Amino acid sequence: MIVIGIDPGSIVTGIGIVQQTQMGLRLVTQCEIRTRAYRTFNDKLKKIYDEILKLVALYSPTHISLETIFFSNNVQSALKLGHVRGCVLALAISQNLNILEYSPKQVKRIITGNGNASKEQVAYMVRIKLHPSTSEFSRIAYGWWRLLSSDALSTKNIEKRINTCLENNITTFDHADIYGSYQCEAYFGRVLKQIPSLRNQIELVTKSGIKLVHPDFPERKRKIYDLHSTHIVQSLEASLRKFGTDYVDVLLIHRPNPLCDFEDCAKGLTSVVETGKAKYVGVSNFSAWEFETLQSFLSIQLVTNQLEISLCNLKSFTDGSLHKCIERRATPMAWSPLGGGKMLLEPYDELGRKRLDMLVMLSRKYECNITQLALAWLLLHPANILPIIGTNQTRRIAEASYAVQIKLGEEDWFELWEVSTGARIP
Numbered sequence: 099m100i101v102i103g104i105d106p107g108s109i110v111t112g113i114g115i116v117q118q119t120q121m122g123l124r125l126v127t128q129c130e131i132r133t134r135a136y137r138t139f140n141d142k143l144k145k146i147y148d149e150i151l152k153l154v155a156l157y158s159p160t161h162i163s164l165e166t167i168f169f170s171n172n173v174q175s176a177l178k179l180g181h182v183r184g185c186v187l188a189l190a191i192s193q194n195l196n197i198l199e200y201s202p203k204q205v206k207r208i209i210t211g212n213g214n215a216s217k218e219q220v221a222y223m224v225r226i227k228l229h230p231s232t233s234e235f236s237r238i239a240y241g242w243w244r245l246l247s248s249d250a251l252s253t254k255n256i257e258k259r260i261n262t263c264l265e266n267n268i269t270t271f272d273h274a275d276i277y278g279s280y281q282c283e284a285y286f287g288r289v290l291k292q293i294p295s296l297r298n299q300i301e302l303v304t305k306s307g308i309k310l311v312h313p314d315f316p317e318r319k320r321k322i323y324d325l326h327s328t329h330i331v332q333s334l335e336a337s338l339r340k341f342g343t344d345y346v347d348v349l350l351i352h353r354p355n356p357l358c359d360f361e362d363c364a365k366g367l368t369s370v371v372e373t374g375k376a377k378y379v380g381v382s383n384f385s386a387w388e389f390e391t392l393q394s395f396l397s398i399q400l401v402t403n404q405l406e407i408s409l410c411n412l413k414s415f416t417d418g419s420l421h422k423c424i425e426r427r428a429t430p431m432a433w434s435p436l437g438g439g440k441m442l443l444e445p446y447d448e449l450g451r452k453r454l455d456m457l458v459m460l461s462r463k464y465e466c467n468i469t470q471l472a473l474a475w476l477l478l479h480p481a482n483i484l485p486i487i488g489t490n491q492t493r494r495i496a497e498a499s500y501a502v503q504i505k506l507g508e509e510d511w512f513e514l515w516e517v518s519t520g521a522r523i524p
């Protein structure tokens with residue numbers, strides 16, 4: 099079944115096309131029809147009609163789903179909305195589409211459980227696909243890299259931290275085989291083994307590809323990168339044992355390797371997906387061309403590139419790596435989205451001072467704190483950057499999750515861009 103969902107409007111009409119598959123719902127495409135530039139109302143209706151007709155011809159939906167009309171105080175707007183709906187309904191009838199209608203309250207109830215939820219609460223619940231073919235992940239993820247620098251290593255404390263994340267809609271957890279000198283996954287796994295029902299409530303991301311010198315591997319004389327299929331499979335199997343689960347949601351290649359045999363690396367990634375050990379695969383710290391080279395050896399999609407992205411590290415905005423994600427419909431994940439905390443502390447240079455001053459100024463405007471603002475700045479980017487926060491303080495997890503409710507204005511986005519690059523836009 100393919101459904102074309104339409105949120106009609108006389109200025110912007112939002113469209114999403116979804117397909118019911120054996121794996122669940124899949125987002126086929128989404129777009130907007132903008133009609134502000136059309137002079138007469140009839141021209142706007144014609145534009146909406148023509149564009150939807152093109153989509154129907156292209157994707158052959160069987161159903162059309164429309165939001166029912168709601169009565170606002172503005173009668174003119176309600177009437178115009180009625181005309182747009184009439185135009186869409188006429189098209190649906192002429193194309194023999196089954197018509198489904200939902201009230202805004204029904205939609206809110208389905209997403210949040212409460213029909214009277216605010217727009218902010220709806221935004222708060224929104225989840226994201228890493229690629230149109232994947233299941234959903236939380237809009238902000240939590241990373242366990244710093245776990246061993248905290249003194250809260252008891253299973254009880256880790257469980258508490260996981261629960262704080264879940265209470266704040268953070269369900270995606272980022273790991274790597276090497277974190278905490280190969281120990282972090284095992285600490286996390288103790289909780290998973292105690293509470294097996296947790297596994298279905300979370301998404302696990304882990305990484306492979308770095309070999310550290312470590313007493314468990316006496317044959318290693320120095321740190322190297324190893325992206326051979328055998329290492330990829332073996333390290334994921336070790337991660338699964340530590341987690342006490344039989345699959346991760348995403349396996350990432352941790353870093354590119356100048357000596358990479360891409361064909362063999364692709365063979366390893368394909369094998370972990372085919373054997374069900376990983377639902378999806380992706381990369382981390384890859385340049386655009388490294389991403390494309392590996393993708394060219396794969397028939398499955400790389401669903402993400404986990405990159406260092408923050409107001410302190412803007413490289414990916416201009417080196418093509420973010421744009422490669424957009425081109426490949428892969429959602430980038432941002433590691434150290436707060437610059438590892440350094441952008442929030444006393445700045446050590448002039449640029450840092452100006453950036454912090456701007457963050458403080460804008461945080462007053464948006465009635466939030468600077469952490470939330472720095473994350474909201476990333477969230478506004480059209481690549482749908484998914485930040486991975488790494489605080490060891492539960493209070494800060496809850497605070498950071500509020501960032502998804504802040505919609506930064508584009509002018510303020512550019513203010514932060516300019517102070518962070520240290521240059522006026524031309």
Ligand SMILES: NC(=O)c1ccc[n+]([C@@H]2O[C@H](COP(=O)([O-])OP(=O)(O)OC[C@H]3O[C@@H](n4cnc5c(N)ncnc54)[C@H](OP(=O)(O)O)[C@@H]3O)[C@@H](O)[C@H]2O)c1
Nearest residue numbers: 241242243272382433434435436437438439487488489490
């Ligand atoms: N793919 C890769 O190569 C790669 C590399 C690095 C990291 N990662 C992933 O990314 C995750 C996040 O990285 P990250 O930990 O660097 O992220 P981050 O959220 O940018 O930084 C976290 C650090 O910032 C500090 N911090 C947070 N809020 C603060 C505030 N208001 N004032 C002062 N300090 C503050 C935290 O200290 P407190 O603990 O005291 O709050 C913590 O030390 C990692 O856990 C890991 O999963 C991936």
